[in-house]
Each structure stands twice: as C-alpha cells, then as structure tokens.
Amino acid sequence: MAALLLALPASARVMPDLYEVNEAVPSRGTTDRAEATRRGLERVFVRVTGNQNVGNDPKLAPVLKQAQKYVQGYRYDTEDNQLYLQLTFDPQALNDLVHKLQLPLWPNNRPGTLVWMAVDTLQGGRDTLRQEDYPELFGLLDGLAMERGLPLDFPVMDLNDQRNMPLGALWAQDESAAQRAGVRYHPDATLMGRLLQTSGQRWQANWLLIHGGRSYAFDASGASLEEVALRGVNEAANRLAERYAVRSDDAGVASAVLVEISGIRSFADYSKATGYLQGLAQVSSADVLSVNGDRLTLALTTSTQLESLRDVLALNRNLQLAKDEGLVDLTGYRAPLGSAQNPLRYSWQ
Template sequence: MQAAVTIPTMKNLSLLKNFAVFLFIGLCGSPIAAAPVADLYEVRVPVPDQSDAAREWALKTGLAKVLIKVTGNSQVLLNPQLDGITAEARRYVTEYGYVGYRDPLATEEAASEAASSREGRAINIRYSGPAIDQLLRRYQLQIWPAERPSLLVWIVVDDPVVGKQFVTSEQFPDAGDALSQLMADRGVPLLRPMFDLSDLQMLSEEQAWAFDQARMAAVAERYGMNSWLILRAYRSAAGQWRGAWLLNVEGDDSLHSLAADSLPKLIAGIVPAAADKLASRYAYVPQDIARELVIQLDNINDFRAYREATEFIESLKPVRALTVDYVDADRVGLRVSVEGEASLLLGMLRRDSRATELVPDQPEQYRFSWRKP
C-alpha cells in the first residue's frame, strides 16, 4: 500500500512568514468552532468473506464511494474521464482493516430468517486525501469542501394505531441507524431535533405532516440551521412504505415522493438526492486561475487570535494562498487567493461562530470581527 506524503504548500510557507508580523508570542491553540467532516477519505464496505477477491472488489467499491462523498455528486463515475479509475483503486489506498458490520437496510423479517443478513463483516478503508484531491483537480471535477453545514432532519410517520409521531432513534432504531449511516456515507453532518418542549411547541406532528414551512423554519432558526429536510411516511395496506419529502436549502425548497419496502429503504432513497442538492449549493469546480479576495479581520488582539484566525482560513479547501496585507492596531488585512466563487469561502466564514460579518471600510473588501469561542 502506498502511504500519503505531506509536502508543504506555498500557502503554508507564506503563512509561516506572516507570523513574524506579530510581536506577541502564544503557544496554546484553540479548537475550531465548526469542525470539518473528519472522515471524507474513509469508507466502510461490507464483504461476504476475507478472500482476496472480496478484498479487491471492496477496494474498488470504496474508491467509488469516496469519490462520491468528496465531490458530493452521486453520478460522478458516469464522467468518461473516470473510466477505469476503480481498477487503479489500490494506488490510492493508505490502510484498511476488517471490522464488524450491521446492515441498517436489512428488514426485521429478513433478520429473523437469517441472523447473518444483518450482522456481518466489512473492510474499513482509508484513501489518500492528497492523491484524491490531485485527481479531482486534474480533471476539474466538483469538490465539496469538508467544511459542510449540518442538515436538520425530521421524519414523521402516520401509524394506523397510534397516529402521527416523530421518528426517534429510541422508537425507531432501524430508521435512526439507517439515517446516521447513510448521511455519514455521503459526508453530510446530521442534526437531529431534540424534541424537547420548545421544539414541540413550535412544531407538532400534525404541522410537520402538513409541511408547515414557517414553523419548520422557526425550529431551524432555533438550531442555527439554514438547511433542513423532512420526510413524512406511512405504510400501505399492502405493506409498502410510501412517503413525500421536502428539502429546503437556504430558502430554496423542492418536494419529492417515493416508495420502498421498508422505512430504512425509504430513507435510503432520499439521502443521495438530498446530498447532491446540498453539494450543488456548496461545492465548486477548481480553476486554473484563482481569484484574490481582500478580507479584513477585526478584534485580533494577540498572537493567539491571529494564529487561530489565519490557520482556520488557510485550512479551508478553496484557499490556495494567504498573505498579510497590513496590520493596523487590532485589525489585520489578508489577501486570500481562492478557487471557485468568492461566495463559497465567504459562506464558510459566515457559518463559523467566531466570525461576524461587518460593513467593510472600502469597496471590494470583506470585513469580519473575530472572537474567541
């Protein structure tokens, strides 16, 4: 297996030089308020056994899953530029190991007939992030950065006996497990409602079933979310699950319907389309020519704040290079070279709890106040 080698980039070198601007000394780091998705290049692939053939198949399947997760595009492998790419899967692998696996989409009926239908084995595979990124840039494929906004998700079912009820992991463990795993497979941070008194006062089961968007938006605002998804489902007399789902991404909503053999499989029919929709809003296509933004950071009072802010911005996927333009009291001006649209990087800053956007002092400039969490 080929291990990934980290090579200092130009933006890392320029950032190190910029530390000399400050006379303050600080060694203690601070955690990033909005942590990026940590396992974008890692997947788990179920296998029937530990044979060489099963392992090779899993490495190829895993590469396909990673490409979908990193690009945010479930159709990425239809790109003719990637023809035969999975045949080279081993060159991208850094490590793998066998782990226990439970299939979240297996029905209770199937599990009762054969315990092995749920409990099995999988290969946990990690691929080289730098190698995958290089592949995406070589073919100018869509990149969905790891700094991804969470998606608030409700599921409400209409049961003929108990009526309408919200799906929770306690009452519907299979559905909860399926939602968690499917969202993780696509690298979408999942936020579940707490269903506390405040939630239930703002949005009842009946209102959720009616897709009361004003009330759902109010709950989303409570959680600081601007994207949310709701599924309403019922089981027909013939035993088939039917549902309708509404996805709202920053005010842009879309309504769909579907059917499946089980509630977990109904969820499995939703997640790919929802993830693709989110990625279309937040992903970008790398370009040969980068754009330069001027960003002013206020409230940079010491070296610790400077390092935290600049390291955070420098770590964002669209950033190619970062240099200090000026230092004025507690203000720092940065010139940031970015791939893709400026709105993508600015959106990442706006979603971080430490950055508050201010009115800029000059045109063609963006200004944020930085505060410690």
C-alpha cells in the same frame, strides 16, 4: 448516552473519515481484497466529490481498476461472524486525482444539518418521527449520512422541541417555526420532511431544505417509509454538495477578494483566522495585507463566485458577518463588494 449525543448542537464540521471505509469480504484472499478495495474507493469518491453517481463516470473506470494503488493502509476485523476489510485511502493522492480528472471536490468542512420529520400513516395517522419510535429508520439515516459525508443531527423532541415545533407547524413546513426550534441546535442547514403513506405499499414525501437564507423544495416517492426518508436525505446531500463543491473545470478567473476581520485580540485569534482562510479549498492563497489594532485585512485569491465564497465563510462559527458599511459616494456609486473600498466585513467571536 444516545439522547445526550442528539442534544449536542449541530454546526459545520470537518469530516475526518471521508477516506475510510469498511467492506464486507468473504475471505482474506487477494481477489476478494482487490474487489472490496475497488468498491471502497468508489464509495470514497462519492463522499469526496458529493456526486452519488460518480462511479458511472467513464473517467473513473481506469482509476477504480487500480484502486489498491491509493490504499494507505488496511486491516481485517470480524463482527457477528462477518469478515470486514477496513481500508484507508490516501487523501492527498485522491484530492490530486479529483483535480486531475476535473471532478468536483466537496471540502471536508461541511454544514451540520438538523432533520425534522413528520409521518402520516393509514393506521396511525399523523405524528412526529422520533428516534425512540423508529430506531431502525434513524440508524439507516445515520448510515447514509456517513456514506455521503453529511453531518446529520436529529431533535431530541422533548417538551421544548414539541413547544417550538408543534406537529402542525412541522407538517406545514413552517420556516419561522424551524428557525425558532433550531436555536438550541445552531444548525447550518435545516431539512424538514413530511412522509405520507398513500397506500399499503406506496409512500410520498415532501422535503424542504433551508440553508443560507434560501429554501429548496423537492419530492420523493417509494415503496416504504425508509425509502422516501433516505431519498430525502440523499437529495439534501446532493443540493449541499452542488453549493459547496469546488470544480476545477469552472471557467471562473482567479481574482482577489478583500476580507476585513475585526475582534482579533490575540495571536491565537490571528493564527486561527489566518489558518482557517488559508486552508479553504476554495481559496488558493490568503495574504495578510495589514493588522491595525484588532482589525485584520487579508486578500483572498479565489476563482469561486463571491456568493459561494460567502457561503463557505458562513460555515465558520467564529466568523460573524458584520453590518454592511460599504460607502456610497455623492453620485450613488458603491464600490464592489470584496474590493479595497468595500471589503467583506466580519467580526471574530
């Protein structure tokens, strides 16, 4: 069953459980519940803001002291003789609070990230990291992905993967190989890591995050394989959160961006397309200007930079970027992208 789940393609996903946490507690007492609720709320703020250090923000201190105020529901459960408090926080109340405190808000539609890793140990030499060989490590990575709200996928490393991503290409962090090998998984982002044991208790890792036509390289060091692997995924979550988080304190002025979507052939297509655009956290309004045949034109009001808005739209698999048809007049002038004369053009798949 695990192999089947790993084989499923990665894609941008709406993360449904960002506001739910489990906290281990010593008892059902009021004091223990209050402390667990405070810890749980801090974990939720890390997921929702994308900032792993948000708990250190002095603006959050008084909120955490009143954590129980934001609890939507809770219950106790026991597993392996350990008592857990399962907490659900109020999403709307917390989102409003994030805005009020001028913290970043990372919308719950997040890029599916495919992770390839190679290891070089003092005893075993160089090899590809596979889940069946390192189940505890991959379990830790899954846990971290849940804590950060980042959907992770791992290649199954069958013969197809081994052919498309040979060990040499993975160690070299070959972006072309990553593109070929990722075709079957359809990831929004690809994370490649090479993890090197330099001594009995020291590890070094080099990471490459590939997303949206850009690459981000970063390093990690630590005392174990698990430590440098977790640091790599953590930093990838930081980079993606920086790219997609909406910041209420941004100085950007709201403006209208025109979007034209072709291939709208039914009312269901119309509803899905308009509903998606109207639901984006980066968009304050999405007004339909016209419907002409299978072509839908909308005006999006946003204070997000155009490049960031395009990144967000690219997360929807139904929206395929159309060929740039911006008209250039005889003087060489091209109307600004997103204007009425040169809208962002997509086709609906």
